[in-house]
Amino acid sequence: MSTILSVEKLTKIFPGKPPMTAVDGISFGLKKGEILGLLGANGAGKTTTIHMLLGTLTYTSGTILYFGKDFKKNRSEVLQNVAFASTYVNLPLKLTIKQNLDVFGRLYGLSGAEIKKRSFPLLERFGIADKQDMTVTQLSAGQMTRLILVKAFLVRPLIALLDEPTASLDPDMAKEICSFLLEQREKEGLSMLFTSHKMDEVAELCDRILFLQEGKIVANDVPENLVKTISHSRLELVIVEGMEKVIAMAQEKKLSYKNDHRLIELEMEESLIAPFLIELARSGISYTTIRINQPTLEDYFLQMVKK
């Protein structure tokens, strides 16, 4: 697969006293048809990176090449093939859905007829075709998010930069959006840079994940490999009697735990679970429910954020 977005040593320093380095020399590439997840805690530099990739924020140093062309010199030309959707920006509130799509389609050089032809199937797919004459103020947050996605895909982009695109959607619509994105990748070879705080979604969609911390890329791998770096599983027990003893055992073994009433959740290496349960039985501690949770991307995220 060819690299269609290449970022080299991208840096953003906001002037001030002292200056603030928001993104610190990051380098990565995005291949055709690839879905790349951008993860990190709030303030890690995800949104700053996306805005530099859109040109709504200039960068201090480094290079961005879209389709082999320097973004700084060819901003308008390359953005013709790049779409953006974010839950955190609005569309003109007093304009109807139809008018909004008409305006944004034209900003990408589409004619009125092309806009009409392309928008209807998308509006139908996202369940807002019957609301075309409603103004944005009349839409719910979920409908607004769907409109933002219609706007983004109206232009049939080669790259989509999606900043938490499903944040305000209910689970079934979020799922529908995810399957739409996968479909776009399959049919159109669409590449995506995707940020989300929904780790199950990221795990499902992304081929590769960049983890940002304090403006630097601290991990760049496929989701499965990132999860493998977590050696601990989570053991959940509902204790009938002897919670104090269980807590004492956890403290003695220096295990991380949290308990709420009769439920206790302990983190330990998978190989230690069986001996621990035997020890509980020998100590006469009885429990009704047992659940062993394998590490997930969410665990990886939490572990990295804690660091």
Add this chain to the structure above:
Amino acid sequence: MINTKRSWGVFLRYFYLFAKFDQIADLLYWPAIDIILWGLTTVWMQTHQPGSNIALIVLTGLIFWQIVWRGNYEISVNLLQEFWNRNLVNLFATPLRLREWIAGVLMLSVYKVFIAMVFGVVFVYLLYALNVFTLGWGFLPFVALLMVSGWVIGFIAASMVIYYGQRFQMLAYMSAYMFAPFSAVFYPVSALPAWAQHIAWCLPTTYVFEGMRSILRGNPFPWSNAGISLGLNLVYLALSIAIFYWAFEKSRGKGLARFE
């Protein structure tokens, strides 16, 4: 180069808003109130000074001043629309270039100035039977010059807004009025104190209003006034656009998303 499709998109973005009742009212209501208030006042004053054309001078001044104000308003307030709608990032995350945005709002400005002018002229004629076309064809170059002066003020106000954000939004409404006293809209420059006259002669608007009164006194079209006004307008327009570009780039350096 300017991509006309994109500029047309910008035009439509604000034109669709204009079709709303509040925007139409905004375009016509205030000029109508001004014309009624000042028209009645000057017509009454004229009854005490028979033979003077004070009503025509004041009402023509009023209509002409609306052009300056409207030229400024269409640039600065339409930029503010993007702040109010949290749409600035969406707009400039598209292939749209700043010059295409400028071309779009200038097109809209010409359109709205035309509507405001026609409304003002017809309204004055219907209420007071005064014909602003007394100015003849000189009317048209003056309108164009005043519109460009309005754009200059608009770009300066828009520069402040894009650089500092909404805390400077009052400039969008106020900035044109800061120039009104020095532009000698309703009175001759000689009525101003000496220090203010120096400022007045630096403004392209002053030459137009002086020229307008000269025509209403029966003199031929003042080409020199129009020429000086054109020269000043071209210099100030180039400067104001350069300042707007500079402020926009500085703002991109801080990130347009900070306004959302």
